[in-house]
Amino acid sequence: MTTRSAVxxxxxxxxxxRPRFPWLTGDLQTVRDTLxxxxxxxxxxxxxxxELGDGDALxxxxxxxxxxxTVVLVHGLTGCEDGVHIRxxxxxxxxxxxxxVRLNLRGSxxxxxxxxxxxxxxxxxxxxxxxxxLPEAVRAPGLVLIGVSLGGTQVLDAxxxxxxxxxxxxxxxxxxxxxxxxxxxxARMMAPRNALYHAWILRRMKAEARALxxxxxxxxxxxxxxxxxxxxxxxxxxxxxxGFAGAEDYYTRCSxxxxxxxxxVPTLCLTAEDDPWIPADTYRAIDWDVNPQVxxxxxxxxxxxxxxxxxxxxxxxxxxxxxxxxxxxDAERTAA
Numbered sequence: 449m450t451t452r453s454a455v456x457x458x459x460x461x462x463x464x465x466r467p468r469f470p471w472l473t474g475d476l477q478t479v480r481d482t483l484x485x486x487x488x489x490x491x492x493x494x495x496x497x498x499e500l501g502d503g504d505a506l507x508x509x510x511x512x513x514x515x516x517x518t519v520v521l522v523h524g525l526t527g528c529e530d531g532v533h534i535r536x537x538x539x540x541x542x543x544x545x546x547x548x549v550r551l552n553l554r555g556s557x558x559x560x561x562x563x564x565x566x567x568x569x570x571x572x573x574x575x576x577x578x579x580x581x582l583p584e585a586v587r588a589p590g591l592v593l594i595g596v597s598l599g600g601t602q603v604l605d606a607x608x609x610x611x612x613x614x615x616x617x618x619x620x621x622x623x624x625x626x627x628x629x630x631x632x633x634x635a636r637m638m639a640p641r642n643a644l645y646h647a648w649i650l651r652r653m654k655a656e657a658r659a660l661x662x663x664x665x666x667x668x669x670x671x672x673x674x675x676x677x678x679x680x681x682x683x684x685x686x687x688x689x690x691g692f693a694g695a696e697d698y699y700t701r702c703s704x705x706x707x708x709x710x711x712x713v714p715t716l717c718l719t720a721e722d723d724p725w726i727p728a729d730t731y732r733a734i735d736w737d738v739n740p741q742v743x744x745x746x747x748x749x750x751x752x753x754x755x756x757x758x759x760x761x762x763x764x765x766x767x768x769x770x771x772x773x774x775x776x777x778d779a780e781r782t783a784a
Contacts, residue, residue: 460775462768465747468758474722477751478645481532490538490548497562498551498581504565506551506578507558510586511538513547517590517619517777518582520549522575524597524625524753526652528556533596533753533763540762544770547586551578553599555660564663566656568690569598569630570702572605579606579616592773593621596753597725600626600717601702607715608707620776622716622769625723625753629730630699634679636727645725646678653681664689708739714776715742718765720750743772 471480493509500506509529519541521534528534529550538548552558554574555566567574579591595603600623607621627633637646657664657672664672664685671684683695692698721728731744745768747755755765762770 460771462745462771463759463764465749465755465764466758467749468756471751471754471756474720474724474749474751474754477720477722477749477754477756478724480751480754480756485532487530487532487535488539490535490542490550493550496549496582498578500554500574500577500581504554505559505562506554506574507562508552508578508582509538509548509550511542511548511550513542513589514545515589516545516547517592517773518547518549518586519592519594520551520579522551522593522595522599522603523553523556524595524599526556526649526656527596527599528552528558531596536762537594537766540766540770543761546592547589549582549586551575553602555656557659560659563660565689566660566686567602568686568698568702569601569627570605570690570698572602572607572609575602575606576609576616579618587617590617590619592619594769595621595623595626597625598627600624601628601630601704604628604704604707604711604715604717605702607713608710611710611712614712618713620714620773621711622718622772624755624765624769625719625726625750626717627726627730628704628717628734630703631696632727632730633725634682634695634699637725638677638679642724650675650678650681653678657681657685704734708734708736708742711739711742713741714772716769716772717742717744718747718768719744720747720752720755722749723752725752 471477493511496508496510497505529552541548553567555563593603675681679695687694687698728746755763757764
């Protein structure tokens with residue numbers, strides 16, 4: 449199988465994606481880590497609590513490195529630091545000498561004791577605040593942000609916010625299967641062919657809302673628990689809690705296009721042609737040429753945050769991001 453960019457070919461060449469048997473379809477790639485929970489151990493870590501400035505704090509797992517850039521991994525919707533793909537990526541980057549921060553979003557299970565409201569796609573300010581709260585020794589080597597699924601959308605929002613008033617040593621970033629246009633992704637999740645996925649993710653979203661219960665207005669919590677679809681959940685719970693007029697307003701204002709011109713660091717937005725959750729056409733609908741710092745890459749396979757290939761070193765996505773990072777950092781060092 450081949451790999452292709454959504455627009456022009458990248459200036460570096462990732463290895464072709466070749467799925468590993470038996471994970472040969474997008475759906476099998478997607479569910480592999482649920483069916484076979486075999487996360488590698490990324491090693492010992494220190495627990496950090498990163499203050500957000502409003503009384504809440506994010507929990508993070510910090511793995512010390514060997515002087516290379518610190519990689520900050522941000523999980524996706526209803527995930528946390530213990531996701532199989534997060535642990536796999538942490539082990540991959542640590543093996544290359546990088547320190548790793550596994551960051552837990554506001555309201556996720558590890559951050560729950562210090563959370564009074566949930567995360568959402570446009571809450572990049574939380575990531576910026578958390579990065580500013582990192583110990584200087586963690587930030588000093590430079591930061592590489594990698595966001596997974598909805599965590600990737602939040603990373604892109606953080607990059608846009610930071611691009612306006614830079615204050616952090618972010619050297620590069622990447623997203624894996626991030627929703628870049630939220631409305632089509634919501635519609636795709638509710639499609640009949642995704643009924644099992646939809647029921648699974650909605651159940652987990654409701655569990656997160658229930659866990660925050662005492663901090664949420666009763667009417668909004670009741671709306672969340674009564675929601676029949678992810679759009680209904682966003683309409684009745686996520687949007688009003690975050691100050692949006694409704695789901696459509698939330699989707700429009702938190703999608704990538706308004707943020708894209710403000711990102712100032714090399715950023716790779718990687719997805720898969722056969723992702724059952726994120727339509728690849730949403731990546732082709734973006735005018736990426738408005739910002740040459742941000743490059744899309746649509747792999748011919750990989751499912752949703754799968755990318756289980758024949759290589760045994762991390763996932764294909766890990767290695768593609770590593771190649772992207774090496775290309776840009778080597779170019780900067782040469783220029784310096």
